[in-house]
Amino acid sequence: MDVNQAKQEHLLALKVMRLTKPTLFTNLPVTCEERDLPGDLFGQLMKQDPSTIKGAESLMLGEMLTLPQNFGNIFLGETFSSYISVHNDSTQIVKDILVKADLQTSSQRLNLSASNSAVAELKPECCIDDVIHHEVKEIGTHILVCAVSYTTQFGEKLYFRKFFKFQVLKPLDVKTKFYNAETDEVFLEAQIQNITTSPMFMEKVSLEPTIMYNVTELNTVASGDDGESTFGKMSYLQPMDTRQYLYCLKPKAEYAEKAGVIKGVTMIGKLDIVWRTNLGERGRLQTSQLQRMAPGYGDIRLSLEMIPDTVNLEEPFDIVCKITNCSERTMDLVVEMCNTRSIHWCGISGRQLGKLSPGASLLLPLTIFSSVQGLQSISGLRLTDTFLKRTYEYDDIAQVCVICPYTSNEC
C-alpha cells in the first residue's frame, strides 16, 4: 500500500488547510485617565494599534479577520471546506500535473476535485490552488486522500498521495415525544440539545409531515408583522442547552376517516433543522421519519368532534361525539347516558344508534350541562353492542371548564 513516500524527494509539495470561517480579533483594553501617571500614553497606544475600533477603543471585539489557527471540530451537517495547494518547490518546470482529492468514509468514496483535467505545466515557485467544499453527511472517520501525479522535464512520471484523517462528530441530540389529543390531533414535542462546544443559532426547525398530515408549528407568538419566537431574545443555544419545539399534526380530511382505524406504527414526518455558528457557518440535518405508535382504541373508538372549552354553570351545551367501529364485525349500538355528580346528560338514554359496519363511523350529537364549577370531566357514556351483548364504558372522555357567569350578588 502506498504509504509514506518520504524516501523519494518530490518536486511538488502538497499542502492542505481547512477553511473554517475566520474569527474577529479581540483586544484587551487597558486605559487610564489624563491625571494618572501615564497621562494619555495608554490612550495613544490603543489609538495606534491598528486592530482597535477607532473612536471606541475600549470595545473588545474588533474588525480584523484572523485565519483559523487549527482544524477545529467538524460536525455532521456542516460543510467541510479546504484549501488544497500544490507548489512547485523545485527549480525545473513540471508538466502534466493532475491533482485529485477524494473523501473516503466508512461507506463510500467521493471525488471532491473541482476539475479533473491535468494542468499542462507548472513553473518553479508557482502553485495550483483549489478550494473544495463538501457537505458532510456521515458521522465518524473521514479521510481526505489527495493524489498528485506529474511528469518531470526529463519525462519521468511521478506520483504521490497524502492522507488526512478527521472525525465527524454529532452536533445535536434529538428526542421526540408524542401526545394524543382527544380529537384526531397529535402533538409532537421535539427536544433538541446542542452537543457541540460553541453556541448555535437555530435558524429553522420545521416538521415536514407525511402525506397524511397537515402541520401547524407552535413556536412563534403572533406579534407585529413577523411574530416573535417563543424563545424570546434567547435566539441561540449554548453548548449542552436543550430546547423544545412543539408541532400540531392534524390528519387531512381524506385520511380523517381512516385515522381512527389506524393501528400500529405510522410515519408522522421528518424534522428539518438548519443552524448557524461563527460568522454564518451553516449546518443542516434531517431526522429520519419519525414514527408514532397509534394508541390502541379497542373495538370502538369514541372521539370528540366538537366540544367547547368553557361553558357556563347550569347552562346546557352541545358536544358532538364520533363513534368509530374499529373491529372486524358489524355492530348494532345502543347508547346510554349516566349522570355523575357534576355532569348531567340531556336527551333520551337507551336509544338505538343503528348498525355500524367495520371501519365506519357515525356522529352523535349530545347535550350536557354541569352543576359544579371548575374543570369538569365528562363521563358516563355507555355503548352496548346488541349482537355480542357487550357494553363499552366511556368515562373521562374530555374536560370542560365550567364558570359562573353571575357575580356573587346575583347568584
Next chain:
Amino acid sequence: MDAREAPSQRPDTLDITMEDGSNAASAGDSLEAPSNLVPFKDNILPQEESIDLGGAEFATPHEDSSATPSESLMDRLNDQMMESVMISDSPNNSEEEDVAPMDSFLDGGEDLKPAREDEGKEGSQEQPFNQLQAVFSGTDDPFATALSLSEVDRRHDAWLPSEETRKVLISVATQQYSPAYVESSRLTMPGLKFDNLQVDAVKDLMLRFLGEQAAMKRQVLTANSVEQSVIGLKQLVSSKNWRAAVDLTGRLLTAHGQGYGKAGQPTSHTTDSLQLWFVRLALFTKLNLFQNAELEFEPFGNLDQPDLYYEYYPTVYPGKRGSMVPFSMRLLHAELPQYLAKPQEALDRLHHLETICLAILDNLEKGLAEDGSMVTLTQENRQASLKLWRSRLGRVMYSMANCLLLMKDYILAVETYHSIIQYEPQQRVQLLSGIGRIFLQIGDVKMAERYFQDVEKGCQKGGPVTNTTCVLMNRAFVYLSQNNYTEAHATFLEVLKIDPKNPVANNNAAVCLLYLGRLKESLGQLEGLVQQDPTSYLHESVLFNLTTMYELESSRSTQKKQALLEAVACREGDSFNTQCLKLA
C-alpha cells in the same frame, strides 16, 4: 492505510479526537501568552532603599514626617482639621479649600493644570489663608491655584468608603487613634513579588534562528538605558518596551520601600507610589501576565483599606479627602479576574464600582458633594464633576459588557453595550456595529443586519468619512456570513477607495482572497503592506495571517518567517508577542 504527515508541516489536518474542544472561533486564544511567573533571581537587583536613582522627585517628604511644615503651622492646621470634621454639616467648612496637594508641585510640574476645568472662586468660603501663604512661595495667585486644583482633586479623588473604613478614618481625624494602632490586617502592605522580567523574546528567537551576530544588533530600550524616573518610564511605555518598564517601576517602588520581599511589612502610601503600582499592574495586564498582576494586587485587598485614603495621613495631606487609589486602578482590579477564568468575580467587582458611581452621580444631582456631604458647588464645578463621573460610569459599563462577552453571555453583553450609548452618544455607530458583529459571531445574520441597518439610518446625514467606511465594513461582514467572498472582497476594496491606508480593510481583503483560492495574490498583498508600512502591519493578527499563509504556500516557510523576524527586530519593543511568528 493511514499515513500521517511529519508534525512540522502544518497546517495539514491531523487526527481529531472529541476532546479537541478548541475551535477556530475563539480568537481570544491567540491573545493569551502563557503567563510567565518569573521568580526572583537571587543575584540581581539590590533591594536596599539606598539606590541612587538621580530623580529629585523621590526624595519627597511624604515618607518622612519630619519634613512637614513648622510646628505652629501644623498645630493650626490640625485645629482646623478637627473643626472641619466635627462641624461637618456646615456649608462653610468644605473640604476642598486651603491646602493644595503638595505632591503636585514635586512631580516635575506635569500635573499642574490650573483652572482648566473651572475657576472656582467660591465666595462662601471664608477660611484664613494667611498662615498658609508661607507654604506657597513664588506662585502667582496661590489662592486661585489652590482652589482650582483642589476642585479638580476633589472630584477625581472622591470615593465612598465602606462603613468600617469610614469609622477608622473618622477616628484618625479626631485623633482617637494614632494610625499605628490600626490592625495590620486592614492595612495595605504591598511589595514586589517578581523581579527582572526583562526577557526579550524577540532577541531569543533571533539567537535561535538568525545567529548571534544578528541578535547582537537588536537594540531596545532597557530599564538601564533611560532616566530612572517617571520620564524614563514613559519613554519605555511609549516605545513598547513594557517588560523593561515593569522593571523600572520595580526599582522606583523599591525606593518607596515597597520592593521585593517587602510585602507584609508596614509602609505608607502616597499618590505617587500608588500611581507607580497602577502602571506596574497595568503593564502586567498588557503583557498578559495576569497571574503576576493578581499576586501583586493581593495586598491591596479590595482597595478600600483605610490607609489608602488621604484622611489617614492628616499630617502629610492636611485637609485632603478622598481615595488615593486612581480610578483606573480600581477598574483594572475589577477586570482582572476575568482573565484568570473567574469572570463572575470580575462582574461582582464591576457592579460594585457601578453602584458607587451611581451613588456619587445621585449625590451630585441632589446638590450635594460627591461623597454626600452638604457642600455647595458652583454650577461649573457641578457640571464638570457630573461629566467626569458619567464618563467613568460609561467606562465601567464598557468593562462589564466586555466581561459578559468573554463569558459568552451574549444577550446581557448586547444589552450592556446598548446602554452605553446614552453615556457615550458619540460612539453610537461603533457600538451598534459592534453589537451587529456579536450577532454575526452567534450566527444570527438577520439580527446583525437589523443592527447594521440602524447604523446606516443614523449615518445618512453626510457625516464623517469614518461613518461611510463603517457602513461598508458592516456590509462586507454580512457578505462573508453569506459565504459570498467575492462581494465581501469587493466591499473591502470599496473601503480602500475611500481610505487607502485602512489596515483592517487591507488585511480583510487579503483574507477574502485566500477563501477565493487566490493564495499567491493574497500573500503578495499582505507582504507588500508589511514592507511598505511596518508600523501599521507588524501587528499580531496580520502576522498570524501571513505566517499561516506562508505555511500553506511552501515548504520553505521558515525562511520567510525569519525575514519577518528581522523586520520585527528592527522596530518592535520587548513586549512583542512572538507567538504570531510561528517559529517555535
